[in-house]
Amino acid sequence: DQQVKQNSPSLSVQEGRISILNCDYTNSMFDYFLWYKKYPAEGPTFLISISSIKDKNEDGRFTVFLNKSAKHLSLHIVPSQPGDSAVYFCAASAQGAQKLVFGQGTRLTINP
Amino acid sequence: GAGVSQSPSNKVTEKGKDVELRCDPISGHTALYWYRQSLGQGLEFLIYFQGNSAPDKSGLPSDRFSAERTGGSVSTLTIQRTQQEDSAVYLCASSPRGRGTGNHGYTFGSGTRLTVV
Numbered sequence: 370d371q372q373v374k375q376n377s378p379s380l381s382v383q384e385g386r387i388s389i390l391n392c393d394y395t396n397s398m399f400d401y402f403l404w405y406k407k408y409p410a411e412g413p414t415f416l417i418s419i420s421s422i423k424d425k426n427e428d429g430r431f432t433v434f435l436n437k438s439a440k441h442l443s444l445h446i447v448p449s450q451p452g453d454s455a456v457y458f459c460a461a462s463a464q465g466a467q468k469l470v471f472g473q474g475t476r477l478t479i480n481p
Numbered sequence: 482g483a484g485v486s487q488s489p490s491n492k493v494t495e496k497g498k499d500v501e502l503r504c505d506p507i508s509g510h511t512a513l514y515w516y517r518q519s520l521g522q523g524l525e526f527l528i529y530f531q532g533n534s535a536p537d538k539s540g541l542p543s544d545r546f547s548a549e550r551t552g553g554s555v556s557t558l559t560i561q562r563t564q565q566e567d568s569a570v571y572l573c574a575s576s577p578r579g580r581g582t583g584n585h586g587y588t589f590g591s592g593t594r595l596t597v598v
Contacts, residue, residue: 412590458524
């Protein structure tokens with residue numbers, strides 16, 4: 370039962386353009402969402418988060434949007450840079466639960 | 482230490498052998514998590530510790546897997562009688578309070594790449 374789904378295994382974007390990574394979830398009890406970025410041979414690093422009381426959170430070039438009715442969140446990176454090439458995981462947790470549930474990841478490649 | 486430290490970084494073992502993977506979390510972080518990432522898969526939750534106790538072991542795939550945490554710090558994940566399907570990257574993470582809340586979520590280590598041959 371995949372509660373958090375990233376349906377695009379890979380995405381290729383030209384440098385300077387906007388990258389949009391998508392994530393869907395099924396558990397309506399999730400109330401906190403995060404994005405992590407992972408380079409090869411390294412652990413995932415926290416990127417940005419959003420609470421369910423918000424629909425948008427912005428941090429520099431990164432913006433996360435949450436659509437609770439659609440159970441969908443997205444990460445926008447603009448402008449995209451070569452260093453953004455990595456695997457991006459979305460994750461979610463439910464009130465009262467202690468673990469994060471992760472999606473399968475999307476490999477983002479930024480082309481010069 | 483400054484980050485979450487895991488050892489070894491790589492481990493190759495023969496099928497049927499036991500292995501121990503170690504995680505040293507950030508000092509003062511009470512919550513510790515083990516995840517694994519199999520080839521082409523997402524991060525699969527294994528177990529969560531709060532202090533020395535493990536209130537959530539729901540992700541351990543079989544009774545060959547066990548974990549302990551001593552002194553509220555270092556944790557060891559043990560896999561007995563390893564099988565080829567155990568091959569994966571095993572990731573440890575810690576956080577100050579659990580649930581990855583706050584602005585920074587979990588802090589992950591670099592992982593142990595386990596290969597069972």
